[in-house]
Amino acid sequence: MKLYLCSILILLVNHGSCDSSIHVGHRISLAIPLEYSAGFIGRAFLMDANQVEPNFRVALSAEAIKGKYSCSLEVFLGDVKVWNSGHYSQFYTSDVCVLKLTEDGDLQLKGPKERVGWRTGTSGQGVERLQILRTGNLVLVDVLNQIKWQSFNFPTDVMLWGQRLDVATRLTSFPRNSTSFYTFEIEHNKIALYLNSGKLKYSYWEFKPSKNRNITFVELGSKGLELFNDKYKKIAQIASRRIQPLRFLALGNKTGNLGLFFYSPNKEKFEASFQALNSTCDLPLACKPYGICTFSNACSCIRLLTKENDMNSDCNEGTPRQFCGGAQVEMLELNGVSSVLRDAPKRVNVSKTTCASLCLADCKCVAALYFSGEGATDFQECSLYRLVAGIKQVERGTGLSYMVKVPKGTRDNHSKPSVKKWVLIVVGVVDGLIILLVLGGLAYYLIQKRRKNLSGTDNNT
Secondary structure (H helix, E strand, O other): OOOEEEEOOOOOOHHHOOEOEEEOOOEEEEEOOOOOOOOEEEEEEEEEOOOOOOOEEEEEEEEEEOOEEEEEEEEEEOOEEEEEOOOOOOOEEOOEEEEEEOOOOOEEEEOHHHOEEEEOOOOOOOOOEEEEOOOOOEEEEOOOOOEEEEHHHOOOOEEEOOOEEEOOOEEEEOOOOOOEEEEEEEOOOOEEEEEEEOOEEEEEEEEOOHHHOOOOEEEEOOOEEEEEOOOOOEEEEEEOOOOOOEEEEEEOOOOOOEEEEEEEOOOOEEEEEEEOOOOHHHOOOOOOOOEEEOOOOOEEEOOOEOOOOOEOOOOOOOOHHHHOOOOOEEEEEEEOEEEOOEOOOEEEOOOHHHHHHHHHHOOOOOEEEEEEOOHHHOOEEEEEEOOOOOEEEOOOOOOEEEEEEEEOOOOOOOOOOOHHHHHHHHOOHHHHHHHHHHHHHHHHHHHHHHHHHHHHHHHHO
């Protein structure tokens, strides 16, 4: 993939030097290639916050995305993009990408023929200039320096030092080439990470203040993410594990993990001082759908045994269409397997058979997780899923049973299915290969050592 970087001298802004503000009436244009070029990124840096490195900078950007060119306004901290006007809705254009702060104070992104693709909606509010603050907050202010619009009110996937997020706000991160997306949400009783797929929503990490105290807002401080109540009193904190001050919090678009980041002058890069999830298998999309994350942090497909006792070569990614309209289906039980996804619809105090029947009766249900406690914790719970994801291998004897809906005939109906053998084949296939390699290497080492000893004995004789 070719990457083209455009460094453009903006003569309209303070005679070509970057400044911390742009005044009304200014118009800045960025040329778009006539032909589509995959990987193209054109960027004109307009302003900076006049700080020591890493510095906040504002750029007008054009980027090649899925056969088209997007036009956006972006904020960078060093080389890290911390805000983007097109995060939720891209503005696609051709020929030219224009940033204009109109005479009546509306900041706009335009394409050919003055077509407006994005705007702040601040006309008639006395806006005098656009500037970048030392906090990284991009603001429109009037002559009295009163803020009329600010990027901090429109969070993307990054939260900067000093930024607040109120209850019911969230950060959102979009993985490439996926219909699913991640969210970090502020709720009254917790902060949580969610995997979203269509109208489905499952949590996979959460943090709650002690004593059931309610959250009003969160703020990123130098030492951690701080949680406050309605009296502006700090009630909890997720602390940084390094002494260096934090610069930002980020929701990763590849993994969905939440991290707190500081800048390392020695390495000249940002590093994580805290991560919500420290194990690969705790990530919601560590493996593809219908894949199992094993103890060795590798992915093993759920491959189904047919009546002919053949094993399919690919993951069987069942869809609701296959399980509706009178389709013949059954539940396949996997021992030693669980899901990291929570908040699925639940039924309590039901048997495993009833749990399986509930999923079979719902054509949109594709999997069920059954838990049965023992002794003093005699409790049964059935969770019904419409997404087969976030599956990981767990120790046996935990009382968990994961069941996947499959077409009938996947197993031999003339004999009792051996779940233990099936799980050993499917879930343990990757770990088994690793063990074989280790044992094989050990055997090779012992054989070679024995040969050397025998050779030494013959020479002495």
